[in-house]
Amino acid sequence: MRRKSKKLTYLFWGITFLGFTVGLGWHLSGKYFPQQASQHPDPFFDGSAELVGVVEEREASPEEKRPLPEISPEELSFRERANRVLEDFPKKEILKDSNRDLHKPPPELVDASTELGAIEDLLDKNPELTKEGLRFYRKCALQEALLSSLRALCLHNLKQRAERAGLTKKINWKQFPDQLHRIADRLQ
Amino acid sequence: MKNTVTFILTLSLILLVGCQKKNNTSGFSGRLGIVLDSSVPEAERELIDMDLFRLSEVNLNSASSRDLQILGVQAFSGNQLTSWLRTRVSFIVGEDFDYGEQANIVGTQTYRPQIFSASLLNEEEIEQNSLITIMINIGGALYRYGKRNNQVLTLDVGGQRVYVKSPRVGVIQIGEGLFSAWSVKSSARDALANSLIRLSVFFHEARHSDGNGDNVTFPHAICPDGHDYAGNYSCDSAANGPYVVDSVMLRNLRNACTGCSNTEIQTFKSFEADALDRMLPGSWDKDIRPEQIP
Numbered sequence: 001m002r003r004k005s006k007k008l009t010y011l012f013w014g015i016t017f018l019g020f021t022v023g024l025g026w027h028l029s030g031k032y033f034p035q036q037a038s039q040h041p042d043p044f045f046d047g048s049a050e051l052v053g054v055v056e057e058r059e060a061s062p063e064e065k066r067p068l069p070e071i072s073p074e075e076l077s078f079r080e081r082a083n084r085v086l087e088d089f090p091k092k093e094i095l096k097d098s099n100r101d102l103h104k105p106p107p108e109l110v111d112a113s114t115e116l117g118a119i120e121d122l123l124d125k126n127p128e129l130t131k132e133g134l135r136f137y138r139k140c141a142l143q144e145a146l147l148s149s150l151r152a153l154c155l156h157n158l159k160q161r162a163e164r165a166g167l168t169k170k171i172n173w174k175q176f177p178d179q180l181h182r183i184a185d186r187l188q
Numbered sequence: 189m190k191n192t193v194t195f196i197l198t199l200s201l202i203l204l205v206g207c208q209k210k211n212n213t214s215g216f217s218g219r220l221g222i223v224l225d226s227s228v229p230e231a232e233r234e235l236i237d238m239d240l241f242r243l244s245e246v247n248l249n250s251a252s253s254r255d256l257q258i259l260g261v262q263a264f265s266g267n268q269l270t271s272w273l274r275t276r277v278s279f280i281v282g283e284d285f286d287y288g289e290q291a292n293i294v295g296t297q298t299y300r301p302q303i304f305s306a307s308l309l310n311e312e313e314i315e316q317n318s319l320i321t322i323m324i325n326i327g328g329a330l331y332r333y334g335k336r337n338n339q340v341l342t343l344d345v346g347g348q349r350v351y352v353k354s355p356r357v358g359v360i361q362i363g364e365g366l367f368s369a370w371s372v373k374s375s376a377r378d379a380l381a382n383s384l385i386r387l388s389v390f391f392h393e394a395r396h397s398d399g400n401g402d403n404v405t406f407p408h409a410i411c412p413d414g415h416d417y418a419g420n421y422s423c424d425s426a427a428n429g430p431y432v433v434d435s436v437m438l439r440n441l442r443n444a445c446t447g448c449s450n451t452e453i454q455t456f457k458s459f460e461a462d463a464l465d466r467m468l469p470g471s472w473d474k475d476i477r478p479e480q481i482p
Contacts, residue, residue: 092416095416095417102417102420102422103324103408103422104323104365104370104389105370105458105459105462105463106462107365107369107370109455109458109459109462110369110370110371110372110373110455110458111373112458113372113451113454113455113457113458114372114373114374114451114454114455116450116451116454116458117374117449117450117451117452117453117454117455118450118451120450120451120453120454121450121451124450147416147462148415148416148461148465149416149458149461149462149464149465150458150461152461152464152465153454153457153458153461156457156461179465182464183461183464183465184461186435186439186460186464187439187457187460187461187464
């Protein structure tokens with residue numbers, strides 16, 4: 001009788017110890033390894049990892065990430081013209097022509113200067129086109145395929161227009177190569 | 189009968205004189221002492237005379253001390269700039285001038301050129317030597333050829349026989365492109381902007397009349413990899429070389445281009461940017477003193 005009572009006591013304490021250990025373990029696991037969702041309210045992390053990847057892989061310029069502002073017909077017209085001009089601007093490739101006299105500036109620079117002159121005229125007469133003008137000059141100065149002299153001139157025009165409009169601080173000047181800055185600054 | 193003979197002789201004389209192409213020394217260029225060879229078309233002569241006259245009238249206050257140092261003048265006045273040009277340009281020849289036919293080897297010479305001293309660089313020496321160029325400095329090129337081959341050359345130009353004994357022989361050849369392809373399209377050939385742009389090219393070529401030793405005629409350097417003109421002799425390793433002179437003149441002449449349109453100003457600046465891009469990093473000033481053979 002006494003032996004039976006002793007066995008029941010051991011069984012009771014064993015079950016109690018086991019229960020305590022399991023309970024403690026469950027408690028600690030909840031405390032030190034919390035579920036991620038509760039720690040990251042960012043909506044990107046609520047979805048699957050795949051969705052996050054898709055969002056991050058998109059290549060978009062800062063302008064595309066936010067809704068495009070409405071532009072006036074004049075601005076649209078300017079932008080279309082500027083895009084055509086950029087497409088027609090002389091590329092470095094033209095200098096590979098073996099029949100060319102490389103001792104003098106390429107004659108194509110004369111035509112490009114005529115286009116730039118017309119754009120300068122437009123910007124002088126229509127101050128509301130200033131931001132479109134800056135956008136055009138920025139794109140021109142960043143296009144590596146264009147003649148470096150032309151890119152430098154675009155950067156120079158960008159600097160002058162930005163300064164006149166008080167928008168110098170809005171432009172990330174570090175995106176342009178040092179050599180272009182050096183030339184652009186000497187065109188004053 | 190006697191009257192008829194006299195008439196025929198007079199007529200023949202008039203026709204002969206009329207048919208003969210003349211070397212122009214009567215225009216403004218002639219007054220400066222620059223001979224326009226008969227190969228220069230009439231229309232181009234008038235423009236060159238006009239360009240040089242305009243240069244003589246300028247007063248470029250915008251020149252920096254560095255600009256003055258590069259050209260070696262005390263002021264960018266019309267007087268000093270025309271004098272600078274005159275020292276380096278003596279003859280202007282046209283596109284049709286065949287220097288291969290007009291140049292002759294008249295002797296051999298072991299080239300031990302001396303550097304011009306101020307006393308040697310007088311008007312008489314310049315008159316005896318003479319020049320060649322287009323917006324190619326033919327005189328400089330012939331001098332280098334002679335030096336390389338130990339030959340003394342002469343060149344028949346502007347009705348004179350010129351001994352090519354120095355890069356200062358100063359013969360510049362001009363081509364039609366100077367008056368068309370490199371001109372502002374929307375402006376007339378005689379517009380101020382086109383005049384000043386042409387003058388800047390003269391100054392570039394005139395620098396090729398300077399220098400001594402390895403740097404005689406201020407030859408262009410090869411452009412490095414990654415450059416627009418990579419692999420070509422289209423750059424300068426001299427901080428006072430022809431492209432720098434070009435850019436300095438374009439900037440200062442642009443500032444003198446009062447009333448110029450945006451298109452004209454952009455053309456000045458694009459040429460200027462092209463010239464500045466050709467100056468290699470680490471360039472330094474080189475000795476401009478021209479050498480000569482005794």
